[in-house]
Amino acid sequence: MELRQLRYFVAVAEEGGFGRAAERLGIVQSAVSQQIRRLERAWGVELFERTTRHVRLSGAGERLLPEARAVLAAADHTARVAADIAAGADGVLRLGGIHGPGDRINRVLAALASAAPRLQVRLHRLPVARRLEAVRTGELDAALVRALPDEPGAAPGLELLPLWSDPLYAALPEQHPLSAAPEPHLEQLARLPLRLAPREANPPFHALVTGAFRAAGLQPVQGPEFSDLQATLTEIGTALEPSWTLFYEVRGLPTVPRVAVRPLAGLTVATSLAVRPGPPGPALRHLLGSLHAVAPDQLPGKGAAQVSSSRSSPLAR
Known part of the structure; x- marks a missing residue:
């Protein structure tokens, strides 16, 4: 079964004939008839009662029509979501986080929510070495880090975007x-x-x-x-x-x-954002824009992180 076959099925049902459905779809009538026959063979049912004077839905076709419409609606919705993800308006941003100070991180997340309301943020708390490795492997899209110097070799395989001090x-x-x-x-x-x-x-x-x-x-x-x-x-x-x-x-x-x-x-x-090299994706671009809104004098560029085994210590964040 192909989505185009479902579209042809719905068009014939709504137009009441193969000729009018072909005109609506902008293709030849024989192509519509051929694809409907293939769909009927795949499903093992007759979708239409055909005579020389009319074409109308069979009992099976009447039952399957709302299901076909639901599948097409879901496919169209999925395509719209995919387009929104490609534009950065939707999707999931996986971010390695740090604590404080103050409300700066919360202000960044608030700016991000304002810029992309449907973008979901998954905040992960990991030790700094694990955080950086997760960005390298693609498990995280980016990670906030402290104390790493903005110099070659500080985070192999990654770029560091300086944010603030x-x-x-x-x-x-x-x-x-x-x-x-x-x-x-x-x-x-x-x-x-x-x-x-x-x-x-x-x-x-x-x-x-x-x-x-x-x-x-x-x-x-x-x-x-x-x-x-x-x-x-x-x-x-x-x-x-x-x-x-x-x-x-x-x-x-x-x-x-x-x-x-x-x-x-x-x-x-220094606090920096660790990212993989190359142009940022749409969700990451929104994050960079939100970081710039919170720290306009210290971002651009790509750049910088402390943890101890105790979760109660600032040295462990």
Whole structure:
């Protein structure tokens, strides 16, 4: 069975004859008759009662006519949806997501919903390495990432679209003299033991921090183990020996007794969009447009990501 045979069947039924159906379809009458015969043989029923004076639906044809119309309507609807998907007005966008800070991600999604109301967004929370691999394999269409440098080799096989930058924060004992500085410099904190998550917990963020020390000609002093952010901040506030850690905001800045949180002078963490090379598809173009609407001064281009094993830590987002 072919869709054109169903169209011919419906046309003959509605026009009451093969000649008028052929005129409506813009083809010769013999082609209509031939395809109807093939359809009848395929189904094993007579669709029309034919005499020299008229053509009318048989009982089988009368029963099958609404089914044929439903199939054609479904096929036409599917074609319209496919056209909308090709234009980016419909479809599914599979996006690797991150948390916060603020409502920026929500504003991006709101702008996307306004630009393409029928575009469905599937947001996936994955560790950064898994997130990037999912974009490479096509499991995700794009992924937001933090702390990856916008340079060759940072995400092999992908392009990084720089989006925006957010400050890094230092957390240190409230009674430490450096807590009085509104924006302490890395050089000031360099001799204080640093609680930094191990490299395997989040390679991009670890590289960002150690790279900042190298660029300043400094070597971090290794402090006690970093577990998750809440536990680490609690220990910083209660330990006898001073230490510090650094992080980026996810859901607001934490407030912990006896701990001071200060923005680090001159240090930021970049957020980028990881995509496969080549021209973006229609759904991805809508996403890029929405990102541009939220961060108009920082997008264009193709570009940048931190996670620990603890889901409660901003270092794990």
